Amino acid sequence: MKRVDPNKEALQPHHYPGSRTYLLVFAGLAILTLIEVGVAYITSDIRVPILIILSALKALLVILFFMHLRYDSRWYAFIFFGPLVLVIPLIWISLIR
Amino acid sequence: MSDTTPHLTMQQSAPSATGLDSAKLGMWLFLATEVMLFSAMIAGFLDMRGRSPADAHHVLNIPVTAVNTFVLICSSLTVALSVAAIEQGDQKRLRNFLLLTLLFGGTFLSVQIYEYNVLIGSGELTPWNSLFGAGFFAVTGLHGFHVFIGLIWCVLTIIWTSQGKFSAQNFMRVEIFGLYWHFVDVVWIILFVLIYLV
Numbered sequence: 392m393k394r395v396d397p398n399k400e401a402l403q404p405h406h407y408p409g410s411r412t413y414l415l416v417f418a419g420l421a422i423l424t425l426i427e428v429g430v431a432y433i434t435s436d437i438r439v440p441i442l443i444i445l446s447a448l449k450a451l452l453v454i455l456f457f458m459h460l461r462y463d464s465r466w467y468a469f470i471f472f473g474p475l476v477l478v479i480p481l482i483w484i485s486l487i488r
Numbered sequence: 489m490s491d492t493t494p495h496l497t498m499q500q501s502a503p504s505a506t507g508l509d510s511a512k513l514g515m516w517l518f519l520a521t522e523v524m525l526f527s528a529m530i531a532g533f534l535d536m537r538g539r540s541p542a543d544a545h546h547v548l549n550i551p552v553t554a555v556n557t558f559v560l561i562c563s564s565l566t567v568a569l570s571v572a573a574i575e576q577g578d579q580k581r582l583r584n585f586l587l588l589t590l591l592f593g594g595t596f597l598s599v600q601i602y603e604y605n606v607l608i609g610s611g612e613l614t615p616w617n618s619l620f621g622a623g624f625f626a627v628t629g630l631h632g633f634h635v636f637i638g639l640i641w642c643v644l645t646i647i648w649t650s651q652g653k654f655s656a657q658n659f660m661r662v663e664i665f666g667l668y669w670h671f672v673d674v675v676w677i678i679l680f681v682l683i684y685l686v
Binding site: 407408409410413414416417420421424427428430431438439442443445446449450453454456457458459464466467470471473474475477478481482484485486 | 506508512513516517519520523524527528530531532534535538550551554557558561562564565567568569571572575663666667670671673674677678680681682684685686
């Protein structure tokens with residue numbers, strides 16, 4: 392059986408995005424926040440779905456780029472997103488009641 | 489006889505059969521439990537809000553909280569830039585970005601305390617005068633506590649930085665602190681919409 396180097400990941404150089412990508416993500420987050428605040432004052436029924444989609448987009452930007460889940464091992468994504476199978480129905484039911 | 493025990497630095501965690509860094513794996517597992525904790529709290533809050541008057545959240549100050557949300561996003565940027573700095577081995581930039589994180593995080597928490605003072609002081613919203621109030625203070629209080637823990641962790645990371653404990657080959661603790669801080673930001677991104685805007 393092939394022995395896995397315990398420090399393989401730690402010793403390998405990371406390939407994380409640089410400052411430019413972080414600044415672009417930050418700009419995206421700032422713009423989405425502004426849009427959210429604008430949408431909050433709309434009286435239409437589509438307000439809530441739009442706000443939820445916008446916040447999910449912002450959360451994904453932080454998770455994928457700032458938390459490096461786009462660049463790291465898929466195991467981390469599996470561990471982190473696993474609970475969402477239970478969580479999303481729970482939140483959804485609470486929201487539509 | 490040679491010592492076969494791996495020498496563990498701040499970068500390298502205990503040996504892991506997965507080939508993944510144990511500390512980082514542990515942090516992601518911890519964050520998965522945090523997802524479940526906050527989800528249960530949010531579901532509870534939404535249920536309480538559903539039993540409250542429809543305009544219960546109108547006492548909340550959206551413009552101030554929107555600016556505070558932006559401040560927390562700024563702190564996430566400075567944490568990401570601090571990781572980028574130490575990846576290049578730049579300890580001075582690492583320390584400066586961590587100090588900025590401390591400033592932004594401290595500002596966020598101060599504004600939250602100010603908001604609590606205004607709401608409770610005026611009697612418009614307290615933890616004991618409505619279900620909405622109880623849920624609001626429980627969820628935002630739990631988040632604020634996480635920010636407070638993050639600030640203490642940030643101070644420790646700044647101290648370790650000034651002691652020269654990080655380098656381009658040795659920055660896992662900075663990265664793990666970053667994971668925690670970004671997660672706290674993600675939670676607020678969701679809370680801001682569900683509590684203040686929806």
